[in-house]
Amino acid sequence: MSASRLASLSYLAYRALLAHPFKLLRRRGTGEERFLANYAGEGLVPTAPGDRAVGEAASACIGCGLCELPCPVAGAAPAVRALGLHAAFRLYGRSSAELPFARGPLSECLACADGRCDAACPTGVPISRIVKHLATRAARAPIAAAAPAA
Amino acid sequence: MTLRADVLVVGGGMAGAMAALAARAAQARVVLVRRAPAATALSSGAIGIAPDLWAAPEEPFAARLGTAAAARRLAATRPDHPYAVVGASLERLEEAMRFAAGELAPVLAPPGDRPLFLATPYGAVSVCAVAQRTMLAGDLATARGPIAVVGFRGHLGFDARLVAGGLARHAAAGAPEAIAVEVDLFMREEQSLARPHELARALDAPHGAEHAGEVLRRALPAGAGVALLPPVLGLDPASLAAERLSRAAGLPVAETLSDVPSVPGWRLQAAIDARLAASGVEVISAEVEGDGPGCPARAGELEIEAPRWVLATGRFVGGGIVRRGRLVEPLLGLPVTASEGGASGIHLAPRPSATLTARERRAPQPLLAAGVRVDRALRPLGADGRPVHPGLFAAGAVVGGHEAAADGTGMGVAILTGFLAGRAAAEAP
Numbered sequence: 065m066s067a068s069r070l071a072s073l074s075y076l077a078y079r080a081l082l083a084h085p086f087k088l089l090r091r092r093g094t095g096e097e098r099f100l101a102n103y104a105g106e107g108l109v110p111t112a113p114g115d116r117a118v119g120e121a122a123s124a125c126i127g128c129g130l131c132e133l134p135c136p137v138a139g140a141a142p143a144v145r146a147l148g149l150h151a152a153f154r155l156y157g158r159s160s161a162e163l164p165f166a167r168g169p170l171s172e173c174l175a176c177a178d179g180r181c182d183a184a185c186p187t188g189v190p191i192s193r194i195v196k197h198l199a200t201r202a203a204r205a206p207i208a209a210a211a212p213a214a
Numbered sequence: 215m216t217l218r219a220d221v222l223v224v225g226g227g228m229a230g231a232m233a234a235l236a237a238r239a240a241q242a243r244v245v246l247v248r249r250a251p252a253a254t255a256l257s258s259g260a261i262g263i264a265p266d267l268w269a270a271p272e273e274p275f276a277a278r279l280g281t282a283a284a285a286r287r288l289a290a291t292r293p294d295h296p297y298a299v300v301g302a303s304l305e306r307l308e309e310a311m312r313f314a315a316g317e318l319a320p321v322l323a324p325p326g327d328r329p330l331f332l333a334t335p336y337g338a339v340s341v342c343a344v345a346q347r348t349m350l351a352g353d354l355a356t357a358r359g360p361i362a363v364v365g366f367r368g369h370l371g372f373d374a375r376l377v378a379g380g381l382a383r384h385a386a387a388g389a390p391e392a393i394a395v396e397v398d399l400f401m402r403e404e405q406s407l408a409r410p411h412e413l414a415r416a417l418d419a420p421h422g423a424e425h426a427g428e429v430l431r432r433a434l435p436a437g438a439g440v441a442l443l444p445p446v447l448g449l450d451p452a453s454l455a456a457e458r459l460s461r462a463a464g465l466p467v468a469e470t471l472s473d474v475p476s477v478p479g480w481r482l483q484a485a486i487d488a489r490l491a492a493s494g495v496e497v498i499s500a501e502v503e504g505d506g507p508g509c510p511a512r513a514g515e516l517e518i519e520a521p522r523w524v525l526a527t528g529r530f531v532g533g534g535i536v537r538r539g540r541l542v543e544p545l546l547g548l549p550v551t552a553s554e555g556g557a558s559g560i561h562l563a564p565r566p567s568a569t570l571t572a573r574e575r576r577a578p579q580p581l582l583a584a585g586v587r588v589d590r591a592l593r594p595l596g597a598d599g600r601p602v603h604p605g606l607f608a609a610g611a612v613v614g615g616h617e618a619a620a621d622g623t624g625m626g627v628a629i630l631t632g633f634l635a636g637r638a639a640a641e642a643p
Binding site: 126127128129130132133183184185186187188 | 249250251252253255256409411449474475480499501531532533
């Protein structure tokens with residue numbers, strides 16, 4: 065075994081057997097608080113079990129665009145049209161750092177209680193529920209205030 | 215509230231619609247429950263039934279096998295394919311085809327003697343048995359004179375030069391010369407690209423198609439016999455956008471087949487919905503739950519009692535087959551099987567999904583042919599290989615054994631099995 069490999073393995077052993085257990089003893093706060101302390105600066109929002117369920121529902125989207133055909137907002141609101149309704153949760157469903165950029169289209173969508181998009185989805189994605197969820201998630205994003213109004 | 219009917223059809227795509235309309239034509243009372251537009255709305259818009267899979271690429275279009283002969287040959291070589299499973303009923307394929315074209319006459323042209331060779335938006339050629347009226351003039355086997363492939367500037371999903379270049383490769387098979395043209399239409403200042411349904415609505419509008427036809431006439435190359443346009447010739451068949459465009463441009467026009475989002479697919483689904491309503495089929499939009507014929511089905515607030523059911527729930531898009539760790543048929547829990555390397559009837563349900571694809575692209579992909587097994591009368595088989603219920607039938611993509619993407623028989627299976635299952639359900643005791 066080479067010297068450098070021995071050195072790196074010893075360092076890993078030190079972290080696993082000494083440093084990490086001591087760190088666990090000194091840990092304070094809930095998981096969410098610790099997540100925010102570490103990642104809020106990067107604009108990330110914690111993923112709760114509810115978020116995961118919505119993400120799973122959104123993953124049934126096959127990007128076919130049928131939901132845009134009956135959409136009254138896509139024709140009227142340039143921001144929604146430019147983004148594409150079905151693209152909204154495909155683009156922003158996962159990365160909460162980019163969510164604030166979609167606040168404009170999302171709030172336009174929220175104002176529409178039409179529901180025709182839900183009825184048009186061949187794979188049964190609950191589109192209006194996902195939009196509502198994404199809008200609240202966008203509002204929770206810590207750097208929401210710094211994001212440009214879309 | 216409880217609805218009573220003779221036949222309950224689950225699924226509102228091509229297979230479910232054919233089953234409902236065939237049962238209705240045999241005087242049955244029919245209820246059709248659907249969740250949303252089916253995979254039919256995402257289709258190319260034309261009806262592929264049985265392409266000649268054995269033809270060499272340069273073989274002349276005129277020498278290719280006809281639809282019925284190709285279907286018989288497919289049935290003879292693939293024992294799992296629904297065309298083989300139905301046995302002697304394959305002889306009714308042309309009857310089913312004519313029935314489908316007749317029921318959906320506002321959009322579908324009557325089938326001819328020869329298959330149609332239609333261009334895709336990527337310049338490939340797809341073989342179809344029946345096409346929409348808006349596509350007919352684009353048949354490469356019969357089109358005369360150079361084809362003007364017309365693109366709209368700003369329409370991202372269609373590149374006229376790509377299509378014309380692709381068609382040039384089919385010259386040896388008999389495709390006419392293709393010339394690419396691009397016209398400037400319908401683009402507003404603030405838009406950077408147009409979506410297909412926006413272009414279709416612009417053509418549907420009063421004077422929209424006439425204006426487009428005028429612009430097209432000035433842009434056409436000399437001697438063009440046919441203009442081949444992107445698949446956006448109107449969302450509403452009643453607007454007759456293609457006819458108006460053709461009159462104003464002074465030559466026959468046709469649209470290519472479509473990729474998603476598919477305007478022709480949407481038009482086909484809309485024609486199906488309209489025909490179901492007009493023929494007296496009770497259509498309910500809801501998720502359905504139930505244990506099969508004999509017990510009432512629940513659809514939203516409703517209970518539906520029907521002694522015969524037709525399962526036409528589709529495959530992966532429609533939700534007829536879903537992956538929940540394993541492949542399952544979610545409505546009735548029927549066993550899911552597929553063919554693999556020529557062997558038939560392999561039980562896929564207990565296998566992890568990752569073992570269902572082959573790395574070799576052209577190898578049979580068990581996952582893509584997954585579905586329920588049926589007997590000759592289209593009754594789904596249980597784990598013991600016997601029909602689960604005498605009054606339960608299956609039609610369309612939920613029936614396994616065919617790979618729509620590879621063998622081009624998706625709509626054909628939907629039409630044939632839908633027609634046969636609908637008739638059988640209406641006539642069953």
